[in-house]
Amino acid sequence: SPDLPSCDSRIYCQGKLLEVVQEADIFADSKSFVDQRMLFDQDVILENFEKFLETTNENPTKNDVLSFVKQNFAEGNELENWSLPDYHDDPSFLQKIHNESLRNFASKLVKIWPTLARKIKPEVFQNNDRYSIIPIPNGFVVPGGRFKETYYWDSYWIIKGLLISEMPESAKSMIDNFLYLVEHFGFVPNGARVYYLNRSQPPLLTGMARLLVDATNDLSWLKQHISLLEKELNFFLENRLIELQVDGKIYKMAHYATGSGSPRPESFNQDVQTCAPLMDTDRIKTCYASLKSAAESGWDFSYRWVFDENGGNNANRTFIQTERVVPVDLNSILASAFKNLAYFHEKLGNVEENNYWLLKFLEMREAIHKVLFNEDRGVWFDYDVKLGKPRQLFYPTNIAPLWAEIYDPASAQILGRRAAEYLLEEGIMEFYGGTPSSLNNTGEQWDYPSAWAPPQSFVIQGLRKSGDDKAQEFSRILAKRWIYANMVGFEETGEMFEKYDAEHPGKNGGGGEYIVQTGFGWTNGVALETIVDFFSC
Numbered sequence: 001s002p003d004l005p006s007c008d009s010r011i012y013c014q015g016k017l018l019e020v021v022q023e024a025d026i027f028a029d030s031k032s033f034v035d036q037r038m039l040f041d042q043d044v045i046l047e048n049f050e051k052f053l054e055t056t057n058e059n060p061t062k063n064d065v066l067s068f069v070k071q072n073f074a075e076g077n078e079l080e081n082w083s084l085p086d087y088h089d090d091p092s093f094l095q096k097i098h099n100e101s102l103r104n105f106a107s108k109l110v111k112i113w114p115t116l117a118r119k120i121k122p123e124v125f126q127n128n129d130r131y132s133i134i135p136i137p138n139g140f141v142v143p144g145g146r147f148k149e150t151y152y153w154d155s156y157w158i159i160k161g162l163l164i165s166e167m168p169e170s171a172k173s174m175i176d177n178f179l180y181l182v183e184h185f186g187f188v189p190n191g192a193r194v195y196y197l198n199r200s201q202p203p204l205l206t207g208m209a210r211l212l213v214d215a216t217n218d219l220s221w222l223k224q225h226i227s228l229l230e231k232e233l234n235f236f237l238e239n240r241l242i243e244l245q246v247d248g249k250i251y252k253m254a255h256y257a258t259g260s261g262s263p264r265p266e267s268f269n270q271d272v273q274t275c276a277p278l279m280d281t282d283r284i285k286t287c288y289a290s291l292k293s294a295a296e297s298g299w300d301f302s303y304r305w306v307f308d309e310n311g312g313n314n315a316n317r318t319f320i321q322t323e324r325v326v327p328v329d330l331n332s333i334l335a336s337a338f339k340n341l342a343y344f345h346e347k348l349g350n351v352e353e354n355n356y357w358l359l360k361f362l363e364m365r366e367a368i369h370k371v372l373f374n375e376d377r378g379v380w381f382d383y384d385v386k387l388g389k390p391r392q393l394f395y396p397t398n399i400a401p402l403w404a405e406i407y408d409p410a411s412a413q414i415l416g417r418r419a420a421e422y423l424l425e426e427g428i429m430e431f432y433g434g435t436p437s438s439l440n441n442t443g444e445q446w447d448y449p450s451a452w453a454p455p456q457s458f459v460i461q462g463l464r465k466s467g468d469d470k471a472q473e474f475s476r477i478l479a480k481r482w483i484y485a486n487m488v489g490f491e492e493t494g495e496m497f498e499k500y501d502a503e504h505p506g507k508n509g510g511g512g513e514y515i516v517q518t519g520f521g522w523t524n525g526v527a528l529e530t531i532v533d534f535f536s537c
């Protein structure tokens, strides 16, 4: 229902206090307020707030709100550094990199991990009601900057990087946190904050488990946790599937859909401003829910989720309709998760379960082929549920099935070749700073010219895995460019960025609703993955 609140908290997720504080705009970044800790119990603060409204005649000034916040809240200060249990600064892959400057760069990347490692302080466990952070039991590696907590899909590439850096214990610790979240909430939230409890993110938990199992072959860990991995996928199967009729056949495919029709607490004002032009209360609620669904996709924001009257994207963020899109990447990730579960059950000797998930994988693979694959262009397009047709716009996710290997293996090379031709036709090989998220320059952070790490991995790895000569040649070129951009940026600023600029190698990306962040978990993970796969022997 659109009336579902962001979460239960009457401080961090709903109610007048949140509205008044966020609308007073007292912090440079609106996430700052919802990351603060309460100095008193919730009921006391709510009582203080009632009195505060009375004494200010329900019309407090910005300064009034600031002093109210100072009297009732303080910096969250919930985290302390985590000493990574298996960290060492000379993992063996470094010796396999011939190029000296690349080896030095990779070695510096490894040394960033300890600077991003955190755990929750003991006082948070004792007094959890006073914090927005969800107290997860183990240490974790964060993305960086304003992203101080653990994030769902970021962690897939962080874990990849940790495993390359020979840290399986640290990787397991992070996955165990996500399993803890599934156990408690039935799904993995966007990030470990109560205000993220209304949405998930791309379902990569099973993918993380696959990375761990392949690295450690720890079957007793797998046996212990496989039912929680299934539970997480069932969340998507039960809550995110829609039926589509294509060529007389019904297919069940996934979309992002949170159904919580209120502004994101951490970006309250932005959402109020985005949806206000719609005037009508129901349409405003639908707009809020769609913004949250876009945040669930990880692509917040992009005009990939925006619709004009004709089904194009010649509109703006107000006209967001995320639920109307059947995204290529989400369905590929789910299909891959089904395949992983089948593989896990096979390893554990569970014949029936292996068949069950294998069948799910094959059904989804067929749906992806029949509904999303475009014979003319040779790639997969997002599908517009309302108009019942593909959205033929460029996104790097258009070749995500190659990354997830959701095809009949006999077609791998031809699909790789066609994807390479498509990239050429779209002019993608002309960007020296990375593959942009789209070709629309909208000012949103997941549109042109931003180049983010996960889509680089989709494209570079997808082309590589296809086995086609041309696709592999392109993948080497793109890998070289991406690593060069990362290195140049790092040499010039000493930072790894959350996103880059496709037009200017090494320059940080921009746009969106907060300033570019550094650290940066997934960028480091994808850089290490790319270096290992392309520049080491």
Ligand SMILES: OC[C@H]1O[C@H](O[C@H]2O[C@H](CO)[C@@H](O)[C@H](O)[C@H]2O)[C@H](O)[C@@H](O)[C@@H]1O
Pocket: 031, 143, 147, 151, 153, 154, 190, 191, 264, 266, 267, 295, 296, 298, 299, 300, 301, 513, 514
């Ligand atoms: O506060 C705005 C949004 O911030 C997050 O999104 C961005 O950072 C995440 C962490 O690196 C990343 O997972 C996501 O893809 C980025 O767009 C947050 O996840 C959003 O929910 C939030 O609205």
